Amino acid sequence: MSVRQISVFLENKPGQLNQLTEVLAENNIDMRALSLAETSEFGIVRLIVEDVYEATQVLKDAGFVSSLTKVVAVAIPDEAGGLNKILKVFTAMHINIEYMYAFLGGKEVKQAYMIFRVDDYKTASAALRSAGLKLLDQEDIADL
Amino acid sequence: MERYYQPEIECASREEIKKLQDERLVKQVRHVWDNVPYYRKKMEAKGLTPDDIQSAEDLYKLPFLSKKDLRESYPYGLVGVPLKDCVRIHSTSGTTGKRVMAFYTQHDIDLWEDCCARAITAAGGGDEDVVQVSYGYGLFTGGLGLHGGSHKAGCLTIPTSSGNTERQIMFIQDLNATILCCTPSYAAYLGESMREMGLSPEEIPLKAGIFGAEAWSEEMRHDIEKTLGIKAYDIYGLTELSGPGVAFECSAQNGMHINEDHFIAEIIDPKTGEVLPEGTQGELVFTSLDKEAFPLLRYRTRDICTLTREKCSCGRTHVKMCKPKGRTDDMLIIRGVNVFPSQIETVLLNNGYQANYQIVVDRVNNSDTLDVRVEMTPEMFTDNLGEITRRQRALVDGLKSMLGIKANVTLVAPKSITRSEGKAVRVIDKRKI
Numbered sequence: 001m002s003v004r005q006i007s008v009f010l011e012n013k014p015g016q017l018n019q020l021t022e023v024l025a026e027n028n029i030d031m032r033a034l035s036l037a038e039t040s041e042f043g044i045v046r047l048i049v050e051d052v053y054e055a056t057q058v059l060k061d062a063g064f065v066s067s068l069t070k071v072v073a074v075a076i077p078d079e080a081g082g083l084n085k086i087l088k089v090f091t092a093m094h095i096n097i098e099y100m101y102a103f104l105g106g107k108e109v110k111q112a113y114m115i116f117r118v119d120d121y122k123t124a125s126a127a128l129r130s131a132g133l134k135l136l137d138q139e140d141i142a143d144l
Numbered sequence: 145m146e147r148y149y150q151p152e153i154e155c156a157s158r159e160e161i162k163k164l165q166d167e168r169l170v171k172q173v174r175h176v177w178d179n180v181p182y183y184r185k186k187m188e189a190k191g192l193t194p195d196d197i198q199s200a201e202d203l204y205k206l207p208f209l210s211k212k213d214l215r216e217s218y219p220y221g222l223v224g225v226p227l228k229d230c231v232r233i234h235s236t237s238g239t240t241g242k243r244v245m246a247f248y249t250q251h252d253i254d255l256w257e258d259c260c261a262r263a264i265t266a267a268g269g270g271d272e273d274v275v276q277v278s279y280g281y282g283l284f285t286g287g288l289g290l291h292g293g294s295h296k297a298g299c300l301t302i303p304t305s306s307g308n309t310e311r312q313i314m315f316i317q318d319l320n321a322t323i324l325c326c327t328p329s330y331a332a333y334l335g336e337s338m339r340e341m342g343l344s345p346e347e348i349p350l351k352a353g354i355f356g357a358e359a360w361s362e363e364m365r366h367d368i369e370k371t372l373g374i375k376a377y378d379i380y381g382l383t384e385l386s387g388p389g390v391a392f393e394c395s396a397q398n399g400m401h402i403n404e405d406h407f408i409a410e411i412i413d414p415k416t417g418e419v420l421p422e423g424t425q426g427e428l429v430f431t432s433l434d435k436e437a438f439p440l441l442r443y444r445t446r447d448i449c450t451l452t453r454e455k456c457s458c459g460r461t462h463v464k465m466c467k468p469k470g471r472t473d474d475m476l477i478i479r480g481v482n483v484f485p486s487q488i489e490t491v492l493l494n495n496g497y498q499a500n501y502q503i504v505v506d507r508v509n510n511s512d513t514l515d516v517r518v519e520m521t522p523e524m525f526t527d528n529l530g531e532i533t534r535r536q537r538a539l540v541d542g543l544k545s546m547l548g549i550k551a552n553v554t555l556v557a558p559k560s561i562t563r564s565e566g567k568a569v570r571v572i573d574k575r576k577i
Contacts, residue, residue, distance in 0.1 A: 007525075009557065010557070065521065
């Protein structure tokens with residue numbers, strides 16, 4: 001079970017991220033989650049959206065370079081020890097995390113969501129599920 | 145089947161070519177002596193008269209002409225006939241200084257168009273072909289040169305001129321254009337645009353392209369051939385000598401045949417002016433053999449290249465020049481090292497990037513800096529920051545080993561470097577010296 005994340009190339013200079021959000025706003029695209037990774041010259045914006053196809057089309061038409069990456073999305077209670085529980089599973093399975101980020105919100109209160117980029121999302125998903133954690137797929141993202 | 149426009153000349157024996165060159169050179173020198181006082185003074189200064197030139201072997205005795213001479217004699221100083229006998233002028237873009245103006249009689253136009261017709265025919269063009277000329281029409285020789293050549297080769301000619309990419313693509317599609325003539329950077333841009341429109345190479349009716357007027361690398365040729373699904377042929381020329389068609393590529397695609405019935409080519413050492421043996425790299429020098437309005441003797445092109453007389457598989461016997469390594473005026477001297485934009489382009493294409501780049505040279509604390517701005521492409525982008533940085537470092541290493549100096553590489557957003565519909569602005573030199 002996985003979610004498709006959109007990664008977009010941006011130059012690291014004033015106004016670039018705003019250009020991207022402008023395009024998303026114009027096309028009425030709601031972001032569920034956003035994370036930034038950067039060097040001094042360029043950056044990668046990582047987005048989770050409801051309609052991946054629409055968002056990538058819109059970005060392409062606006063001249064952005066983007067790619068899709070499968071990531072694991074996990075729902076956890078927004079309380080102390082929530083993240084710890086997930087990481088324990090990864091440690092036990094020797095799964096390395098390339099990067100991760102969190103987001104809150106959605107209809108359910110007191111619920112947090114974690115996005116993980118790992119080498120092998122299938123093994124990671126299976127391990128998390130057998131540990132009793134709730135995973136999200138693309139449809140769940142739309143329903144949040 | 146190799147096609148020729150004038151097989152009796154293009155495939156003549158070396159003896160016949162030599163004989164023709166000797167005869168024409170003697171006449172051309174006499175014409176210049178009689179009608180171009182500017183050059184006559186140069187000859188007199190060396191103690192020469194037309195009688196000293198009996199054959200092509202005597203060519204080395206003649207003084208050189210350079211772009212500086214053309215500027216000094218601007219506009220009429222090198223014109224060899226009364227203006228009433230001239231029918232047209234063309235002019236350079238003036239990017240490297242004052243414009244150079246070239247004059248033509250009807251005879252000059254005819255021989256120039258013949259040269260272009262040879263190029264189009266060598267690219268497979270015939271009366272069943274539709275040639276789209278997307279070079280600029282006007283003072284620039286590209287448009288009208290290939291236009292006239294296309295007529296002579298019997299092709300249906302679409303004079304779209306440059307610009308308006310959507311219209312260019314519409315004509316290619318609607319009229320089934322088979323041969324495209326434009327600058328290589330515009331060909332690459334058209335290819336990119338058509339790919340974005342979802343057109344596969346098979347859906348594009350073009351079969352060949354004739355691309356020139358700016359430096360392009362072998363890798364860029366492969367890219368253009370792949371996206372457009374064509375064979376891409378190089379063409380060479382200078383406004384001063386007539387325009388495109390001084391030399392052109394044949395089916396062998398490994399060098400351009402110089403039209404030796406109209407021009408004698410020499411390679412010289414750019415520092416000493418000494419003539420270099422065949423196969424040695426040096427500056428290309430041309431002598432016109434049959435021009436009336438603007439005859440040029442030993443004109444220094446500033447293009448660095450080599451010549452070869454090795455037998456060509458296409459059957460043509462005229463000497464071949466390699467793709468110029470760069471023009472001496474394109475050459476940048478950075479920290480004392482000679483750098484040609486074409487070398488940088490080669491490294492980019494070898495590393496999977498496209499030829500969308502800009503070179504920015506500056507001087508910081510009395511030391512030159514070289515920054516190569518490269519556009520990110522969908523192929524080279526990944527979600528992995530480390531991988532992008534690794535690829536960037538591979539570019540830096542590749543540039544270092546090609547150029548011998550360190551270059552900084554900046555990855556920039558797609559389409560952020562201005563696209564040219566004529567010639568690409570590749571170099572921004574901010575140094576104030």
